[in-house]
Amino acid sequence: MQPDPKHILSFKTALSAGTIRAAADQLGLEPSTVSRNITALEKQLATALIERGRKGVMPTEAGELLMGYVHRQSGEMEALRSQLDALANMERGTVSVALGEGFLGDFSQSVLRPFSQDHPGVTYALDVGATDHVRDAVIEDKAHVGLAFNVAPDPRLKIIAQTEHPLVMICARGGRFDTGKTVDIQDLSRLPCGFLSKGYGVGAVIAAMEASHGFRARGVLETGSIAALKAFVKNDLGVTLLPEFVVAEDMQAGTLCTKHVSIRDFGLGTATLFVRQGRRLPLATQKLLVFMSRSLAALA
Amino acid sequence: MQPDPKHILSFKTALSAGTIRAAADQLGLEPSTVSRNITALEKQLATALIERGRKGVMPTEAGELLMGYVHRQSGEMEALRSQLDALANMERGTVSVALGEGFLGDFSQSVLRPFSQDHPGVTYALDVGATDHVRDAVIEDKAHVGLAFNVAPDPRLKIIAQTEHPLVMICARGGRFDTGKTVDIQDLSRLPCGFLSKGYGVGAVIAAMEASHGFRARGVLETGSIAALKAFVKNDLGVTLLPEFVVAEDMQAGTLCTKHVSIRDFGLGTATLFVRQGRRLPLATQKLLVFMSRSLAALA
DNA sequence: ATATTTGTTGCGCTCAGCGCAACGTTATTT
DNA sequence: AAATAACGTTGCGCTGAGCGCAACAAATAT
DSSP states (O other), X not given: OOXXXXXXXXXXXXXXXXXXXXXXXXXXXOHHHHHHHHHHHHHHHTSOOEEEETTEEEEOHHHHHHHHHHHHHHHHHXXXXXXXXXXXXXXXXXXXXXXXXXXXXXIIIIXXXXXXXXXXXXXXXXXXXXXXXXXXXXXTTSOXXXXXXXXXXXXXXXXXXXXXXXXXXXXXTTSTTOOSSEEOHHHXXXXXXXXXXXXXXXXXXXXXXXXXXXXXXXXXXEESOHHHHXXXXXXXXXXXXXXXXXXXXXXXXXXXXEEEESSTTTTOEEEEEEEEXXXXXXXXXXXXXXXXXXXXXXXX | OOOOHHXXXXXXXXXXXXXXXXXXXXXXXXXXXXXXXXXXXHHHHTSOXXXXXXXXXXXXXXXXXXXXXXXXXXXXXXXXXXXXHHHHXXXXXXXXXXXXXXXXXHIIIIIIHHHHHHOTTOEEEEEEEOHHHHHHHHHTTSXXXXXXXXXXXXXXXXXXXXXXXXXEEEEETTSTTOXXXXXXXXXXXXXXXXXXXXXXXXXXXXXXXXXXXXXXXXXXXXXXXXXXXXXXXXXXSOEEEXXXXXXXXXXXXXXXXXXXXXXXXXXXXXEEEEEETTOOOOHHHHHXXXXXXXXXXXXX
């Protein structure tokens, strides 16, 4: 067991003050208490620490060793406090976010960039995966925050914000599928189409729609990677169905364009921002959550 | 103030055990106590340290910082204990000895050599000077042990051993003063003679003798350095008066020889081994004291 | 829905730890 | 040499910090 800090304080004060009585005055204690504290320390370490002498006290060799230890420890403590302080002031800290595949682009641009400007010391742990993976990561406390598409309601999750997004058709700008402003469902079902796998929220929405609308697409590519999907479309090999915000960057860049499907609220899915129910979040995470919530609302 | 080690123990045990209850079992405490200890820590550091959750506890970022601190501190403590242990077992330690000028040679050979063989880790602080200087060093706790010639009795000093030594005449072997086996006082008073200054015990003895025996020497050299005195004699510039053991090494080496003075107990002086009255000595010093005591007895 | 396990809180109680005062020892002063 | 002062230590009560016991709210597992 470590020595009692009160004992150590008495010890170091007695040495710096020179006498036990002076130390007692300085600490607002009685000389007897200081003496007993030091004695207790000596008993615990089984060594004499001070020489009680004619004119006050002076450290033995063991006492000087202990002084060195105390000094180092005090420095460590100071460092710790400063680290904790930095954490509390959000000068440092790590927030871990689990993202559904499609959210990476928008998150980087609309959240990460401005937030990291405001809080340069904060670091991030991003975990990108399917909706199920995101949900599990949050439930198992592997991530503070989750943002995914079509997460199933769960009592263990606390929903911070939700917005609904219809699926739109994505095609290469100026490519062979870039015709007309909208596309109807019959046309769509004839086009070569890439999908996210099931397990991904968007994939589930499409699967649901195939059941309800009797819509059956020509599935040419099924993947877990949005990047693969985009590459598929950019090379004009076919089209895909995604919420619009997923390809916002590419639309700005002029490489992709979207066609709304003629059915109202076609493939409407829900983007959900959530944390684990009952979890107390670090300050940095709380702030980030506000950013993300605003960003999500801006997408609608 | 440093955190209470009991609190820290509860904290680290809770984290390593995974739950507060398991930690309580492990520590032989109640869960309530462990919980309160951790809460107290959090209050002191003004930070949440653990996330109390569904299945036990897990550290927050601040908690991990504290864990690191605890780990480092524990290492420091272990190092300290090992150092103290080494000190207690005399594997390490420093003994400080104040020596009268003449004792350096014998001390190095008869004490330091065998003692440092027995205890290789022990280090030494030697302070060589006049008798008064040696006495002051011991009284003011600048040296643990003092060994000097003709120290005045002092209630603040505790005498460990004493032996008496007559002065003998020292001359260069084969030199112009190397005649006969003994020398009488008349001859001696005609020879060019080097002395230790007053303040040195030998010097005081000679001064006393000048008064009592009416002996008056031809003082050619007065110095505070035994080495200077020896050089003076070796170069055959004159003789000097010293206790025999002071030049033991040189006699072995065959560079100096001694002549007893024809008066019985000529210039009898006392070599005294002493410490400060009431001072509690470290183990290493106590052992050395035994060595020195024996060595002194062997000189007689 | 019930039962189990988690951490937390309220309530007494006990003993570690404090102040007070007296003591032995040592250095300084008269 | 005696008196004084200052040092650290010890004995003795007392008080409050800290513990165990038991009941509790929340969350998970069955």
